[in-house]
Amino acid sequence: MSESSKLYGLIAEFDTPAALMHAAEKVRDSGFRKWDVFTPFPVHGMDKAMGMRNSKVGWFSFIGGATGYLTGMLMIWWMNAVDYAIPVGGKPMFSPHGAFPPSYELTILFGAFGAILGMLFLNRLPRLHHPLLKHKRFALATHDRFFIVIETSDPKFSGTDTRKLLESTGSKHIEGVED
Amino acid sequence: MSEAAIPPTLKIHAPPAELEREPLVENQRGPGWISDQISGIVEGKTPKWWWVAFSISFPTMLMLFAVLAYLISTGVGIYGNNHPVMWGWPIVNFVWWIGIGHAGTLISAILFLLRQKWRTGVNRAAEAMTIFAVMCAGIFPLIHIGRAWLGWWLFPIPNANSIWPQFRSPLMWDVFAVSTYFTVSLLFWYVGLVPDLAVMRDRSKTKIRKFLYGLFSLGWTGSNRHWSNYEKAYLILAGLSTPLVLSVHSIVSLDFAVSNLPGWHTTIFPPYFVAGAVFSGFGMVLTLLIPLRRLCKLEEIITVRHIELMCKVTLAVGSIVSYAYGMEVFIAWYSGSPYEKFAFWNRAFGPYWWGYWTMITCNVLVPQFFWFKKVRTNMLFVWVLSIFVNIGMWFERFEIVITSLSREFLPSNWGYFAPTIWDILTYIGTFGLFFTMFLLFLRFLPMIAISEVKGVTPQADPHHPLGGAKPGGHH
Numbered sequence: 265m266s267e268s269s270k271l272y273g274l275i276a277e278f279d280t281p282a283a284l285m286h287a288a289e290k291v292r293d294s295g296f297r298k299w300d301v302f303t304p305f306p307v308h309g310m311d312k313a314m315g316m317r318n319s320k321v322g323w324f325s326f327i328g329g330a331t332g333y334l335t336g337m338l339m340i341w342w343m344n345a346v347d348y349a350i351p352v353g354g355k356p357m358f359s360p361h362g363a364f365p366p367s368y369e370l371t372i373l374f375g376a377f378g379a380i381l382g383m384l385f386l387n388r389l390p391r392l393h394h395p396l397l398k399h400k401r402f403a404l405a406t407h408d409r410f411f412i413v414i415e416t417s418d419p420k421f422s423g424t425d426t427r428k429l430l431e432s433t434g435s436k437h438i439e440g441v442e443d
Numbered sequence: 444m445s446e447a448a449i450p451p452t453l454k455i456h457a458p459p460a461e462l463e464r465e466p467l468v469e470n471q472r473g474p475g476w477i478s479d480q481i482s483g484i485v486e487g488k489t490p491k492w493w494w495v496a497f498s499i500s501f502p503t504m505l506m507l508f509a510v511l512a513y514l515i516s517t518g519v520g521i522y523g524n525n526h527p528v529m530w531g532w533p534i535v536n537f538v539w540w541i542g543i544g545h546a547g548t549l550i551s552a553i554l555f556l557l558r559q560k561w562r563t564g565v566n567r568a569a570e571a572m573t574i575f576a577v578m579c580a581g582i583f584p585l586i587h588i589g590r591a592w593l594g595w596w597l598f599p600i601p602n603a604n605s606i607w608p609q610f611r612s613p614l615m616w617d618v619f620a621v622s623t624y625f626t627v628s629l630l631f632w633y634v635g636l637v638p639d640l641a642v643m644r645d646r647s648k649t650k651i652r653k654f655l656y657g658l659f660s661l662g663w664t665g666s667n668r669h670w671s672n673y674e675k676a677y678l679i680l681a682g683l684s685t686p687l688v689l690s691v692h693s694i695v696s697l698d699f700a701v702s703n704l705p706g707w708h709t710t711i712f713p714p715y716f717v718a719g720a721v722f723s724g725f726g727m728v729l730t731l732l733i734p735l736r737r738l739c740k741l742e743e744i745i746t747v748r749h750i751e752l753m754c755k756v757t758l759a760v761g762s763i764v765s766y767a768y769g770m771e772v773f774i775a776w777y778s779g780s781p782y783e784k785f786a787f788w789n790r791a792f793g794p795y796w797w798g799y800w801t802m803i804t805c806n807v808l809v810p811q812f813f814w815f816k817k818v819r820t821n822m823l824f825v826w827v828l829s830i831f832v833n834i835g836m837w838f839e840r841f842e843i844v845i846t847s848l849s850r851e852f853l854p855s856n857w858g859y860f861a862p863t864i865w866d867i868l869t870y871i872g873t874f875g876l877f878f879t880m881f882l883l884f885l886r887f888l889p890m891i892a893i894s895e896v897k898g899v900t901p902q903a904d905p906h907h908p909l910g911g912a913k914p915g916g917h918h
Binding site (some may be wrong): 393396407 | 683
């Protein structure tokens with residue numbers, strides 16, 4: 265494949281997670297920013313090997329959960345104590361105790377939606393197309409192979425040097441990926 | 444640090460062979476084999492046993508729809524529900540089915556938080572079981588209210604009378620608990636499926652398969668930047684599902700415990716119901732997975748060790764349930780309330796004594812077999828015992844619902860409940876629905892979490908020789 269201007273990046277293939285991790289550390293230390301590692305399962309320690317920070321999904325879930333709890337409490341207070349008060353057995357029109365179980369469930373419901381939507385947002389998913397999904401060998405990334413992809417849009421990317429770097433990590437298959 | 448630099452006294456030797464844990468995937472199978480084996484179930488020709496099972500379950504499901512049509516068009520009078528037992532079989536079946544679901548969430552969420560890696564072999568199928576069991580459960584409260592078409596009054600939607608639901612009632616809490624439970628279980632299951640749907644997409648030979656698996660895998664590539672957010676979201680979902688599953692059956696038990704009826708009005712109900720739910724759920728997981736591991740040739744992934752561990756959980760929760768039975772009887776006596784005492788005396792020696800002793804046999808005595816390794820490793824024996832667990836837990840709910848209602852405070856309010864044929868057909872019909880859904884799941888989705896099973900093999904560990912680590916290296 266010729267390294268034309270339509271190149272998306274360089275892809276290097278590895279057979280084991282250990283080899284991949286060594287290679288990832290090397291790429292990280294070379295200062296690349298627009299690159300990624302593709303594995304059939306999450307490899308433990310890879311976040312550190314790639315120099316990534318802790319995921320922010322927790323914040324989305326927290327905001328979701330807090331919204332859920334407030335929604336439950338406000339909804340029950342407004343419905344049963346304000347909009348149409350129904351006296352039952354001399355009980356108070358609104359009590360945080362009686363309103364707790366539904367609010368608790370809504371906390372969990374909204375928290376779960378927050379976690380999932382937050383994860384999808386941070387991952388920019390769903391997407392219907394990705395240049396890598398057209399690449400022939402890349403289908404093995406969900407099977408039993410491990411890949412590193414360095415994108416051409418990385419400011420440090422240079423056709424020959426980047427390929428040399430990947431070669432020095434011990435990868436046997438290095439190819440260009442068309443955009 | 445190199446090998447030579449460690450003083451010999453500080454060296455930790457590998458454990459002796461007999462203390463090594465049995466591997467989670469047998470015969471050192473690698474990630475490629477795992478993909479092939481699990482996807483193969485979906486990609487291969489539909490096996491004969493599947494058609495046999497489907498040809499039974501599908502008509503049974505159709506029968507359920509017919510019975511429901513008859514029920515809704517005629518009225519709840521076709522059931523045995525009548526004064527004083529107004530709850531009858533629908534609520535027994537509701538609690539039974541929803542309890543079954545609890546094992547799925549326990550396996551997927553609580554065992555995840557406890558880092559029990561063996562859960563990966565069974566969680567997908569158990570979660571599917573949860574979802575289908577909750578679907579079956581959801582039918583019953585809706586149909587037994589009489590005018591099923593007004594079921595939406597339970598939701599806080601403005602209606603023509605401008606009246607809102609009454610949130611001081613535990614029945615309202617139940618609506619929120621069960622609908623949240625269903626939604627979150629479904630989301631959790633789907634999130635777990637996304638990377639495996641990508642596996643299916645990348646293996647697809649036909650266009651339609653590639654399109655559908657591709658669509659539902661949301662463009663998953665296996666990127667580590669994605670995995671990082673994904674794993675965090677999965678952990679949070681497990682963390683949210685744990686208090687959720689404990690709350691669902693607690694709230695179901697409050698439907699009973701908040702009333703003043705002897706036999707229902709007890710503080711032990713929430714933990715007792717949760718333990719019972721997990722117990723019955725594990726019974727159902729064993730009932731489903733023991734034949735499946737054989738039929739789908741998954742003995743190397745759902746190993747004998749997996750079955751043994753599930754037997755041990757069943758024994759543990761079964762013991763909690765047995766303790767609750769004992770404590771119920773003790774408190775009935777210790778309370779000094781003649782009504783309480785009578786309620787429990789009546790359960791054991793009244794007109795429903797056969798139900799009580801079936802329950803004791805199945806739930807207290809049967810799990811005791813699980814103390815023995817010989818039993819736990821005998822698949823046929825475990826399978827038979829697991830069915831007893833399912834039966835026992837149905838009778839537990841029968842005893843709680845029926846005996847308490849049939850003997851109230853006033854003898855003039857006493858009665859005897861007997862189900863009609865429609866009660867029985869509805870219950871059988873829900874099995875049709877459950878198994879039809881489960882069989883379709885087996886046929887179209889990977890029944891084992893492919894990427895999660897790969898992740899717990901030594902081949903996935905960059906610090907293990909099988910994962911490519913060199914001796915003496917820092918990985």
